[in-house]
Amino acid sequence: MSPVLTDLGIALGRVGFVMLFVLNMGGLLTWVERKQSAVMQDRIGANRASIFGLRLFGLFHPLADAIKMLTKEDFIPARADRALFNLAPLVSVVFALVAFAAIPFGDVLRVGEREIPLQAVTLNAGILYVFAMLSLGVYGVMMAGWASANNYALLGGQRAAALMISAEVAIGASIMGVAMVYGSLDMMTIVRGQGAALLPQYLGTWIPRWGILTQPLAFVLFLTAGIAATKRIPFDFPEGESEIIGYFVEYSGMKFGMFMMADFVETVVIAGMTTALFLGGWQVPHLAADGFHFPWGASVPLSHMTVVILQVLAFCLKVSIMCWFLMLVRWTLPRFRYDQAMRLGWLGLFPLSILNIVLTGLLILGWPA
Amino acid sequence: MNHLVFFAVAVVAVVSALGLVLRRNPIHGALFLVVNLGCVAVLYLLLGAEFLALAQVIIYAGAIMVLFVFAIMVLIPGKEETGPDPLRSQRLLALPLGALLLFEIGLILSSSVFVAAPPSRAPAGPAAAGGIQSVGRLLLGDYLFPFEVTSVLLLAALVGVLALAKRKAG
Incomplete structure (x- = not known):
């Protein structure tokens, strides 16, 4: 096989893995949403969809949902701006999907002479890329609100835009602290930096230098702003399907489904970002490139392939745990009112993340090297 | 490959710039400008200026234009500006000023781009330019x-x- 074709195959594989991972997680989350809420509220939850009597804990419900949405009437209001109305769900979902591309899901995989970084695209400023894609998602909801020719939708779109802008400012400011600690905007470098030991002169090599320990304040701020950016409860006042209705009232069928999917995919992206920046990404504690090295002296040598597989599995596990946690928050808290969320964003999260940057800078300058 | 991407993006950039100027609907105009800014970001990327491209997307497309679209949505909900042009008298000035601008651009281009060896001011090395x-x-x-x-x-x-x-x- 010619090297060009091999390169192309590798590139397709990297992108394909991330694409399938995000899409499957997003689809699976619709099931998790139902089942987890059911468990939390002492119900059984969706379990009726079956194939030949096989129910599988309701796992076929996402499939049934997809068929339902695809076969529903696709209604466009008479006075709507048709082009923008059709474009809006696409914009929402596309920018959510491509955002995951810069998040590394494993270390470098070596096959023969080749070194393949396990990341869809390698970027010098990977954090900024994810951030840019998340911030472009606003256009989807604004276009939807405006193009529907419905005043409730327009107001919903404006609420959504105001919320997402305030959330993104806080996200951008809180990740700066992480970039300062690990000295890079490249997510691969940041994840590698988290493999070292925390305070080796006092604690030995017991505790890894994960972002959640070096930047605890940024972790809380990022997670809060991240939940706000996904527009889900407790920040769901842009939508509020049942009472205040939001930017996608006029949408039906699969276009409505795409807005739903964008929210779920954004949840996966926020979970992936949190994992990569604060939970050590693909790092397994005490696992180096040649196997486990435990602080009490024992070591287990492992082959390169085993290490890589363990790391990718660790990343998937951490993302799943974060998704579970985001669901937990979503089914626990009541909805914020619009002014409460705005006050939290601009007077709470944003000043605190600026404070975090200043404190981090002082600590880095004052820390004995 | 790079040339192919460049021409494709350049066409989209020019079309979206024309769309911005020619559309009467202010929201459409603003969205065309967003597309145009995105195209410029891709051009930066082709030049290897990764940071500049991302800053362009975050600041112009992701922040400033969001504010523009937001303001237009609040001020003119759905109505196009169909009244008479209040700046009609300025149209007379537009032609000579436009011609002057074109002449200046031509002058700058002919003195820097089309000379045999363009002066290189960008620092060389792996972390060059952008x-x-x-x-x-x-x-x-x-x-x-x-x-x-x-x-x-x-x-x-x-x-x-x-x-x-x-x-x-x-």
């Missing part, structure tokens, strides 16, 4: 003073706007 390291070094090293002065200027503008808005409301 890399985040070199941008940071230039911004907080060589150009620290202008950089700080600009930030003071922006802060003054911010405070000024707030003061003016407060007075009108009170």
Whole structure:
């Protein structure tokens, strides 16, 4: 096989893995949403969809949902701006999907002479890329609100835009602290930096230098702003399907489904970002490139392939745990009112993340090297 | 490959720029401008200026234009501006001024781009031009003073706007 074709195959594989991972997680989350809420509220939850009597804990419900949405009437209001109305769900979902591309899901995989970084695209400023894609998602909801020719939708779109802008400012400011600690905007470098030991002169090599320990304040701020950016409860006042209705009232069928999917995919992206920046990404504690090295002296040598597989599995596990946690928050808290969320964003999260940057800078300058 | 991407993006950029000028609907115009800014970001990317491209997307497309679209949505919900053009008298001036601008652009291009060996001012090396390291070094090293002065200027503008808005409301 010619090297060009091999390169192309590798590139397709990297992108394909991330694409399938995000899409499957997003689809699976619709099931998790139902089942987890059911468990939390002492119900059984969706379990009726079956194939030949096989129910599988309701796992076929996402499939049934997809068929339902695809076969529903696709209604466009008479006075709507048709082009923008059709474009809006696409914009929402596309920018959510491509955002995951810069998040590394494993270390470098070596096959023969080749070194393949396990990341869809390698970027010098990977954090900024994810951030840019998340911030472009606003256009989807604004276009939807405006193009529907419905005043409730327009107001919903404006609420959504105001919320997402305030959330993104806080996200951008809180990740700066992480970039300062690990000295890079490249997510691969940041994840590698988290493999070292925390305070080796006092604690030995017991505790890894994960972002959640070096930047605890940024972790809380990022997670809060991240939940706000996904527009889900407790920040769901842009939508509020049942009472205040939001930017996608006029949408039906699969276009409505795409807005739903964008929210779920954004949840996966926020979970992936949190994992990569604060939970050590693909790092397994005490696992180096040649196997486990435990602080009490024992070591287990492992082959390169085993290490890589363990790391990718660790990343998937951490993302799943974060998704579970985001669901937990979503089914626990009541909805914020619009002014409460705005006050939290601009007077709470944003000043605190600026404070975090200043404190981090002082600590880095004052820390004995 | 790079040439192919360049021509494709250049066509989209020109079409979206025309769309911005020719569409009467202000929301459509603003969205065309977003597309245009995105195309410019891709052009930066083709030149290897990764940081510049991402900054372009975050600041222009992701922040400034969102504010534009937001303001247009609040002020003109759905109605196109169909009344007579209030700036009709300026159309006479537009033609000579436009011609002057074109002439200037032509002059600049002919003196720098189309000469045999263009003067290279970009620093050579792996982190050349648009890399985040070199941008940071230039911004907080060589150009620290202008950089700080600009930030003071922006802060003054911010405070000024707030003061003016407060007075009108009170």
